[in-house]
Amino acid sequence: MSNNIVSAPPPGKEEAILRDSPDPTNALLKRLDSWIHVVDMIDEYVDSHIIIQRGITAGLEKARKAVYDAPNFNYSQPPQQQGEAPVNAEGAAAPTHITGIAESFEALRTRTDTLINKSYETENAIKTGVLPQLVTLKGDIEKHIKGLKSTGVKNLKEIEKARNLTQASIENLGTRVSSFNISAHTKHEYKNDPYVLHRYVLSALEDQVAKENNQIDAVISVEKNMETLEKHIVQVIQQAISLLESNIHSYSALKVESYDAINQTFAAIPPGHEWDQFLNSPSSPLIAYNTPKRNIDNIYFNNSDAYPTKSIYEGIMQRKEGKLLKSYTSGYYVLTPSRFLLQYGSQNPVTDPSPDFAIYLPESQVGDLSPRSSGKNKFVIQAKDCARTIGLGHKSFSFKTNTYDECVAWYNAITNSNPTSPGAGSPYINSPVLSHQTTFESTNSPPVATPVAAPAAAPAAAPAAAPDYDTAAAPDYNPAAAAAAAAAAAEADPAVSQATAQFANTSVKP
Numbered sequence: 001m002s003n004n005i006v007s008a009p010p011p012g013k014e015e016a017i018l019r020d021s022p023d024p025t026n027a028l029l030k031r032l033d034s035w036i037h038v039v040d041m042i043d044e045y046v047d048s049h050i051i052i053q054r055g056i057t058a059g060l061e062k063a064r065k066a067v068y069d070a071p072n073f074n075y076s077q078p079p080q081q082q083g084e085a086p087v088n089a090e091g092a093a094a095p096t097h098i099t100g101i102a103e104s105f106e107a108l109r110t111r112t113d114t115l116i117n118k119s120y121e122t123e124n125a126i127k128t129g130v131l132p133q134l135v136t137l138k139g140d141i142e143k144h145i146k147g148l149k150s151t152g153v154k155n156l157k158e159i160e161k162a163r164n165l166t167q168a169s170i171e172n173l174g175t176r177v178s179s180f181n182i183s184a185h186t187k188h189e190y191k192n193d194p195y196v197l198h199r200y201v202l203s204a205l206e207d208q209v210a211k212e213n214n215q216i217d218a219v220i221s222v223e224k225n226m227e228t229l230e231k232h233i234v235q236v237i238q239q240a241i242s243l244l245e246s247n248i249h250s251y252s253a254l255k256v257e258s259y260d261a262i263n264q265t266f267a268a269i270p271p272g273h274e275w276d277q278f279l280n281s282p283s284s285p286l287i288a289y290n291t292p293k294r295n296i297d298n299i300y301f302n303n304s305d306a307y308p309t310k311s312i313y314e315g316i317m318q319r320k321e322g323k324l325l326k327s328y329t330s331g332y333y334v335l336t337p338s339r340f341l342l343q344y345g346s347q348n349p350v351t352d353p354s355p356d357f358a359i360y361l362p363e364s365q366v367g368d369l370s371p372r373s374s375g376k377n378k379f380v381i382q383a384k385d386c387a388r389t390i391g392l393g394h395k396s397f398s399f400k401t402n403t404y405d406e407c408v409a410w411y412n413a414i415t416n417s418n419p420t421s422p423g424a425g426s427p428y429i430n431s432p433v434l435s436h437q438t439t440f441e442s443t444n445s446p447p448v449a450t451p452v453a454a455p456a457a458a459p460a461a462a463p464a465a466a467p468d469y470d471t472a473a474a475p476d477y478n479p480a481a482a483a484a485a486a487a488a489a490a491e492a493d494p495a496v497s498q499a500t501a502q503f504a505n506t507s508v509k510p
Helices: 025-052 056-066 101-114 123-129 131-150 156-178 194-248 253-267 273-279 404-416 479-492 494-503
Strands: 313-321 329-335 340-344 357-360 378-383 395-400
Touching: 025 056, 025 101, 025 123, 025 131, 025 194, 056 101, 101 253, 123 131, 123 194, 131 194, 156 194, 194 253, 194 273, 194 340, 313 404, 329 404, 357 378, 378 404, 395 404
Parallel strands: none
Antiparallel strands: 313 329, 313 395, 329 340, 340 357, 378 395
16 A cells, blocks of 8 residues: 555644645625724714704604614624533633624614604714714724735745645655665665655655744734724724713703613623624634644654654764874764665754765675774774765775774664675674664663673684774775684674673664
8 A cells, every 4th residue: 555645643643734724814804894884884873963963853764774784794603502601712701691783783773763853953063073083993994904905814825835845745755665665675866765755854844834833823913903903993983982972961861861871782892792703603714812833743744653764773973084084073873774874964854854974885895893992983884975976986984983882883783784794794793783772781881782692602713903994995805804803803802702792682672
């Protein structure tokens, strides 16, 4: 079965590629149009009261007509469990039977019917006190609409581009992983190593998630601005109605009673009530303020845990090239199931997705391990750096570690993964491939791999001095001579013999 088939992520993980990106711009624009409609109705209602001052009956009838339509924000009250109180945006329990804009307009129409036969004498006060607030409010809403149309929520194209890159990387990884069992023992480009492709996926995914989180921040910022504007709209409407009530209060007891009730109705609207209704609507396109941000640690993608993408052994080593250089350069090295030895700038796949150095072990010659008594903690590999485009020939690379036990661990891992290595079968190379998960026992020396029961060790050869592979030349390499030299070093140096026996048939956790 192909590894490119999209499978559901395990519990606690998210899909790498989301289908949609949040963009409530159109919904907010429609909502602003509804608020323009609300302000227009209030404006016309107040203006109608000016006309009422000129004609009691005709003016109030026109006012009743002006508020005939209730505002429609196209949301419905979310269902509630029995005994459950609604919750507002601040998380506090809201009282039941909250009066909103629609309910207030219904009360306004009812009260207007009782004032049809009333006269008004304060036309100028209403003109100069109430109407300017509504005109200014409508201008503020229109400016917000213009700004939202010109800016809105951007970066959707960048997110789509990042998702396409991540998808392509995941599909490429799936192709290589699906063919790993077939081609694992054949050479291929190091760039097609599933481990390398896995790091490419992580790098692309990190960029995608950052863009998606930025989009969420942008959307929430727009929503909060909209919430602030709506509160302001409701407050201005409340102020306008309150001022209208104060201007007509003195005309008659009936007028005072009617407009006082209207004012109380509008004043009872919580500034955030309409927004909370919109936010909590089942069909609302908005994002909740407590929406969690995405974390790459919680994301699953195909082959994220496949065996070919993991390392056999990894850690820090020092390396130098050739015979003339004296200084070593530290690097983070990884031995992959594809038998590549790779060097990265760091362990972080986000900052360093591509290897700086790569050698293919089946085409390399691994020299013997230096004896413990030499204190050099090193070995030499004659190989070609696949990461280079200049200088394609084999060169001598010396590898060095801080402790001898680390050197033995690396040497065993490399030679066991490379059947053509001269070390295979030598007393140094009797353990399976080691990894960073190998168990250790406590000794006075640095940690070493804890062996399981091993078969009888092979007898040592005649004494001989271990060669210094800083100056060893690969073209003259002789496997038989190397094995004899290693055996001689083990006999000449009891510490080497002890390390050899200790690493024989090491227990490994894959």
